[in-house]
Amino acid sequence: AQKITQTQPGMFVQEKEAVTLDCTYDTSDQSYGLFWYKQPSSGEMIFLIYQGSYDEQNATEGRYSLNFQKARKSANLVISASQLGDSAMYFCAIRSNDYKLSFGAGTTVTVRA
Amino acid sequence: EPEVTQTPSHQVTQMGQEVILRCVPISNHLYFYWYRQILGQKVEFLVSFYNNEISEKSEIFDDQFSVERPDGSNFTLKIRSTKLEDSAMYFCASGPQYEQFFGPGTRLTVL
Numbered sequence: 001a002q003k004i005t006q007t008q009p010g011m012f013v014q015e016k017e018a019v020t021l022d023c024t025y026d027t028s029d030q031s032y033g034l035f036w037y038k039q040p041s042s043g044e045m046i047f048l049i050y051q052g053s054y055d056e057q058n059a060t061e062g063r064y065s066l067n068f069q070k071a072r073k074s075a076n077l078v079i080s081a082s083q084l085g086d087s088a089m090y091f092c093a094i095r096s097n098d099y100k101l102s103f104g105a106g107t108t109v110t111v112r113a
Numbered sequence: 114e115p116e117v118t119q120t121p122s123h124q125v126t127q128m129g130q131e132v133i134l135r136c137v138p139i140s141n142h143l144y145f146y147w148y149r150q151i152l153g154q155k156v157e158f159l160v161s162f163y164n165n166e167i168s169e170k171s172e173i174f175d176d177q178f179s180v181e182r183p184d185g186s187n188f189t190l191k192i193r194s195t196k197l198e199d200s201a202m203y204f205c206a207s208g209p210q211y212e213q214f215f216g217p218g219t220r221l222t223v224l
Contacts, residue, residue, distance in 0.1 A: 095213070
């Protein structure tokens with residue numbers, strides 16, 4: 001079974017600053033994938049970034065980067081240059097061999113002007 | 114950019130009624146999923162579908178639930194005899210293999 005732990009229920013960040021959202025995982029699969037999704041107050045789930053377990057380079061997508069530390073089983077999301085529109089809930093998820101996603105409890109990010 | 118779409122955006126139903134939630138996955142994707150999110154809780158996997166059959170289902174996905182891909186574009190989730198605890202946001206997702214892109218969700222309210 002896969003498990004995702006997000007220990008930060010909520011975070012505040014000043015506009016234009018960077019914020020790191022923690023995510024640790026547990027899996028017995030050799031091959032897996034790690035995802036981050038953004039859920040604004042409107043409710044949709046927006047795909048942000050993906051990291052495969054065999055990818056040696058950390059994934060980056062625009063202002064989002066994933067700090068993947070395989071030995072520590074962590075996959076932290078870094079949002080650089082925060083914007084007011086980044087205020088949302090952020091979910092970390094792990095994809096198992098059967099392709100289903102297991103989600104963490106989420107972290108609420110509030111960006112202050 | 115292609116998107117997963119879901120209809121309706123909000124469905125209100127009486128307990129015991131049947132509902133069908135509809136999804137149109139991204140056209141060249143082969144893997145389809147349903148997830149649900151009870152208000153204030155994390156997203157939970159329900160079922161995955163590949164090659165016209167269920168490939169994996171969770172404990173939540175009991176005989177009350179069924180999925181269909183009736184034609185080349187739609188992917189539906191049917192909930193028979195809805196219960197109060199079925200009230201949740203239901204997300205459809207599709208993907209090529211490893212990635213999953215979510216639709217905007219259907220908020221189901223069972224009264």
